[in-house]
Amino acid sequence: MHVGIIGGASTIGSTLAYSLVCDDPRHSVMLFEEALDAAWGHATDLTHASYHLADPPLSETDEIGEVRYAPTDEIGDFDLDAIVITARVPPSDDDTQRGARGARARELDANLPLIDDIADALDALEPVPTVVVTNPVDRIVYRLWNRLGWPRSTVLGFSLAETARVADAIARRRDVHPTRVSCPTMGEHGERVVPVFSRATVDGTPASFTRAERREIVDEILEVPFEIAEKRGIGDSSRWVSAAGLLRVLRGVSASTPTDPLCLSVPLDGEYGFTDAALSVPVTLADGGIDRTIEWDLDVSEADRLREAYDAVRADVRRFDQ
Known part of the structure; x- marks a missing residue:
C-alpha cells in the first residue's frame, strides 16, 4: 500500500508513518509537508528504522517500501492508494481546555483555509480513499468532500x-x-x-x-x-x-x-x-x-x-x- 500523509511531520502524521512501516515494511509512505526539513528528518529516520523492521539482509527479490517526502502541492505527481490528512493550524493554549468558549469556531476558522488549499492540491488526483484527522473533523470532512466533488465513499473522517x-x-x-x-x-x-x-x-x-x-x-x-x-x-x-x-x-x-x-x-x-x-x-x-x-x-x-x-x-x- 502506498499512503500519502498530508502533515507527515506532525505528531500524528509521523506516528502513523512509523505504524505503517512497522505493520508491513512493504508499505510505501509519502510525507507531504510545508516544513520540508522536518519531513526530511522523519523520512530519513523511518528509512533507517525500516532496516531493522525488514529483518535484513534481504535478497534482491524481496519487496521493500520507501519513505519519502515532498511539498504538499506536488501530491498530484504521485500514485497513491490512500491519503491521510493530519495537517492543522496549531491550537492556542486556551483552546485545549474542554468547553473553552469559542474554541470550536476558532479551530474551524483556522483550519478551513488550510483544508481548502489541500483540496486544491488533491484536485490533480483521481479519487482515492482520503481520511481526515484535522479538527473539527465532521465539519472539515464535509468541507473537503464538497470542495473535491469526489464520491461520498472516498472521503471519511477519523473518529x-x-x-x-x-x-x-x-x-x-x-x-x-x-x-x-x-x-x-x-x-x-x-x-x-x-x-x-x-x-x-x-x-x-x-x-x-x-x-x-x-x-x-x-x-x-x-x-x-x-x-x-x-x-x-x-x-x-x-x-x-x-x-x-x-x-x-x-x-x-x-x-x-x-x-x-x-x-x-x-x-x-x-x-x-x-x-x-x-x-x-x-x-x-x-x-x-x-x-x-x-x-x-x-x-x-x-x-x-x-x-x-x-x-x-x-x-x-x-x-x-x-
Whole structure:
C-alpha cells in the first residue's frame, strides 16, 4: 500500500508513518509537508528504522517500501492508494481546555483555509480513499468532500478514538480487558459524541447501563483527551490511539472483502434523516473506501443525541457555506 500523509511531520502524521512501516515494511509512505526539513528528518529516520523492521539482509527479490517526502502541492505527481490528512493550524493554549468558549469556531476558522488549499492540491488526483484527522473533523470532512466533488465513499473522517475510550471506560467498570468490550460510537467528534449503549456487549453478551453510568462514561471520554494534553503537552496529542485507529482504517480501505462496521465520519445523504453534513455513523470498508453505510435502530436517547450532533454540525456548515 502506498499512503500519502498530508502533515507527515506532525505528531500524528509521523506516528502513523512509523505504524505503517512497522505493520508491513512493504508499505510505501509519502510525507507531504510545508516544513520540508522536518519531513526530511522523519523520512530519513523511518528509512533507517525500516532496516531493522525488514529483518535484513534481504535478497534482491524481496519487496521493500520507501519513505519519502515532498511539498504538499506536488501530491498530484504521485500514485497513491490512500491519503491521510493530519495537517492543522496549531491550537492556542486556551483552546485545549474542554468547553473553552469559542474554541470550536476558532479551530474551524483556522483550519478551513488550510483544508481548502489541500483540496486544491488533491484536485490533480483521481479519487482515492482520503481520511481526515484535522479538527473539527465532521465539519472539515464535509468541507473537503464538497470542495473535491469526489464520491461520498472516498472521503471519511477519523473518529475511532472515542470507540476505544468508551471500551476502556466500560472495561474498568466491568473489570475486563477493553478488547472484550464492544460499544460503537456515533455522532459528533467532540462534545456531542453518541456511544450506542443499546448495542454494547461485554464478552459477546449484551450489557446494560443506568442513566447515571451513561452520563459518567460520556463525561469521562470527553475529558480524557484534555487530561492527556495537559499532562503530556498539547503538541503531543493522542498520537498512539489515533495512529493505531488510522492503521485499522487503512487496512479496511485496502481489503478485498468488507470489514465489520466501524463508526467513521462521512457525508450524509438521507441516512438517519440527515443531509448536508457529516457525522460518525456505522460503515463497512473495502477496497476503494466505504462499502456501505448502515442505519441502526437507536433508542430514544441515542436518536435525540444524534439529532443534537447533526444540528450543531449543520449550523456550522451553513455558516461556512454562505
